Amino acid sequence: MLKKRKLLDSFFLKELEDEEATLHSLDQEWKLSGIRQIFFNRLIGEVGTLGCEPGQLIWPSSVTLTPTGDLVVKDSGNDRIQVFSPEGLQKHxxxxxSGPVKCLGDIKATRDGRLLxxxxxxxxxVFTGEGRLIHQLTTPNVNYFYGLAVLPSDEVAVTDWSGGGKVHxxxxxxxxxxxxxxxxxxxFYRPTCMAVSKDEDxxxxxxxLFGPHVGRCIKIIGKERVTQKKIGPIYGSNFDFMNPSGICVDENGNILVADKGQNCVVMFNPDLSLTAIVVKQDLQGPCGxxxxxxxxxxxxDCYHHNVKIYQYR
Incomplete structure (x- = not known):
């Protein structure tokens, strides 16, 4: 699975021979503040290739991690879910x-291993981790289920495009x-993906995706269930969102956002200040x-038909 790649480091401008030791020292030196262009792009692995066979993908649109560390991919072009081991081997x-439009929708794992x-x-x-359909959550109040988030309370948040856009x-x-x-x-306007911050926002x-150029931003819902803040579409004079799609939060509270229109992943500090463009190459339609x-x-990586693994810090 893993592929050796050269590392372009805009700070030190040199190739790193002893990767792990040097990366550790870089982590200690980075100060996550201010606007910086960090073309880190350390691609360390790829999962899947184009096709319909086991382990192959067409238009992967979402990805999640199970409690046991398996990587679960929504293989939208093949209308299936594929589960890969932490080493990148296809398990089942x-x-x-199939839904009304391919490449839309989401997948998330709960704390007990269910797959939504x-x-x-x-x-x-709702599926078991092995792929058995347990049941379906339905309600007459929701017309179109798209993005998903599982809260620490085990509540489920879901985006809905009816009436312009809602979050339930x-x-x-x-x-x-x-x-x-x-x-x-x-x-909201066509809300797509969701993530939960360390503060449970x-x-x-x-x-x-279509139509007039509206949206193109991140909206933040607080614990009081009120939209409190917004990032974008224009972030100062340094960065404009074109089509933000996938989003996640790392263990330090940093927010990572894929921009499908610009084929990059950007990172924000927990205080919402823009830190870096952490992935700028090798992507074509990044989604989840x-x-x-x-x-x-x-x-x-939807249009490259695989999942790419990066060391981004």
Whole structure:
């Protein structure tokens, strides 16, 4: 799985022979403040190739990590979920019903290993880790399930494009397999992916898939279920979002955002100041993001039909 690549470091301008030792020293020296262009691009592995066979992918649009460290990919072009070991070996796959538009929808793992899948239709499908469909979460209040987030309380947040755009918060009785309560926040435009911050804020990307050039930002919902802050579409004079898609938060609270329109991944500090462009090359349509157990960044590279693994720090 792993491939050796050269590392372009804009600070030191040299190749690093002893990678692990030097990377550790770099981590100690970095100060995550101010605007910097860090073309780190240390691609350390790729999962999947174009095709329909086991382990192959077409239009991977979302990726998540299970509690045991397996990498789970929404293989949208093949209408299936594929599960890979931490070493990148395909373990098994299972199908889900195709939605109205391919490449939309999401996948997230719960703390107990359930896999939640959306595909732009009116249900959140709940599978076991082995791929058995347990049940579906449905409600007449939601027309189109897209992005997913699982909160520490085991609530599920889901984005919905009806009425311009909404985010729903569902309290779920997992034993009884039903939704107990649902809250809704309006005022979004085609919200796509979501992540949960260390403070349990919900970070929502608004992409630019079709139509007028609106959205192109990140909106932040606080614990009070009110939209509190917004990042973009223009970030000072240094960076403009074009089509933000995947989003995740690392163990230090840094926010990583894939911009599908600019084929890059950018990182913000927990205080929302722009830190770096951490991936700028080798991507074509980055969608979903997640962090592996080793702290690497996994990127669903939709139009290269694989998942790329980066050491981004």
């Amino acid at each position: 796959s299972f199908s889900y019903e 899948v959306t595909n732009g239709d009116k249900a959140v499908k 918060f569902m309290s779920v009785d997992w034993k009884e397999r039903k939704i107990l309560k649902m809250d809704v926040i309006e005022g 919900i970070l929502v990307t608004e992409g630019q 993001l997640c962090l592996t157990q080793q702290g690497y960044l996994a990127v669903a």
